[in-house]
Amino acid sequence: MRFLALPLLVLLGGCATKAVLRDATTYQVELDQYHKWATAQAAYLRGFIEDHCVCESDAEGPQFDDPECEKAADFVLTIEARAEWHKQMSLWNAGMLQQEPPAQPPEIASLSCPLPPAPAGE
């Protein structure tokens, strides 16, 4: 039986998705740091957009006069809506969270100029 164990492990190993084993504390601290970087940058970027970007008069097409403002605004709205949910899912899938996050990620607000207000807590 023991002679079968090694080939069986090799065969099963080929079927499995690659997985990583991490130190839980380091993983949590890393995740917190990336989350903070993203959300803090989004908050600053929102301020810059509100102060410096000009709205496009034709509301049907692009919302901002400058395409760079349009792209920046899309990042701000996505990070504000989704950063927390993605972080919770990372922790849940790592077995580091008690409360299971909802299956459906939060809706991202439509791109508009001026930007819609930031969600509460941002």
Place this chain on the structure above:
Amino acid sequence: MSDFADVLDTLIPLVGGALVDKAKDEITKLSEDADDPTKQIVFALMAEAVGELGEDGLDIAEAEIKRLLNGRTPDLDWASPRTASDAVALLQNAERDRKKKAKAAIQKAGKVFGTIGALFFKAAVSGAMGR
């Protein structure tokens, strides 16, 4: 995936020079009409690849979507942040589902081994009593 292949077969001749915008609009419409979240993301990624990368976009999108659907790490730099977030959410939810199934299988196996263990224990006790 057959829908995906059909769309590619239909649209590859269209994607070229001036027809890129038309192809992007066609795929965007398919994404909006899709009834399944995975199809929606696949079509949205294709539309954005064509919009961002032009006629090379479909080939790049096809390769990266295959990586995404086969559980390998895709490069989605060309996708908008909201579509990239949808793709990551798809992967995270798939991982959650796999873990739930694995947990259920382990619990079931635990019950089976528990039952077998109890039977062996009873047999051992009754054997010892019979001596």
